[in-house]
Amino acid sequence: MVLQFPGLYGPRQPLPMRVLPLPGESTGSFVNRLAHANGLGLADFLQRVGQGTGSSSGDAARVAKYPQCTEMYVNGPGLEYLAVLAGEPAALLQRALPGLAPRRRLPGNGDAVWKWPWQPSEGHLVRCCTRCAELRGVRESAWWLASDSWRVCARHGRWCDDSRTEPLDGLSLKEVPEVVDAHRERARLQRQFGRSGEELFADAFQVAADWWRTMPMVLRWVHRAWACGLENRSTRAMPLVIYPEAAQLAQLMVEFEQSDLRDTKARSRWLGEAEALMGAWELDVQAGKGPLLDWLHRHRLPADPEAQPTGRSKRGRLPLAAGHRRLASTTGPLEQRSCLS
Structure with a gap:
């Protein structure tokens, strides 16, 4: 491998032992594994990548001790150096x-x-599913750099998050299979409708999160938290326990966006369907109606047909209401990808 940037001190050949990066892995996690495979401490490895700083205090030893809390960034030549060392x-x-x-x-x-x-600088370091890592020959701890502070492994039924407490291989979802089903439903919406499907899921997730903050003692949410060994009112439990309701509500939102009817009667009918779901989930309808009304208000007008393709385009894209465009960001955590504050 030849460097694209000239220099006297750059690496010229890969390290003897190579490791493959895991999809979505943080750079810091990969670099630690590569250094460990070659018997190098972090400081020794970084001398081969270029010049830089380990943390705000320059304490590289602290960074080496807590790789799960930190992330590495490089410039263009630094990327080339890293590629040479990795042999990729x-x-x-x-x-x-x-x-x-x-x-x-x-x-x-x-x-x-x-x-x-x-x-x-952005995102969260979420522990990789250990079973996924082992299938790729990784036996030490590895970390994803994820938009949210949690991630579902549907293949192995694990809830992985940024917690630094036990269990280190994530939380088993064996007792709450509806969470895995909800994750698959979210993936289906994204495959079918692309960014629109993901943003509507973000809207539904925001509504469900508001419900949880208003009424955290709903039995189904308490039972899910306990089934996973979590304290039911902890913020760590929140995304896990509301996932199934968010997925079902997202499907209802998709159906509303697919309809050409946005008049008062259509909105009232949709609100009634959402309230019926809340009733089935034993949620307080009156206490939780507010975010539903907020979402309906933002989606009361259809998408501008001149600005977006039709909802039944050949690629399955779904144009969203004009009021939905007020997003904090098209990337990042779910709360930023929702039109709801």
């Missing part, structure tokens, strides 16, 4: 490691530079 094309590393995305690249194309701040 830079493009492959970029596809696998979201921390190497162009928008997260450090500036400068002169000297190779890396930074290892104490917190990721």
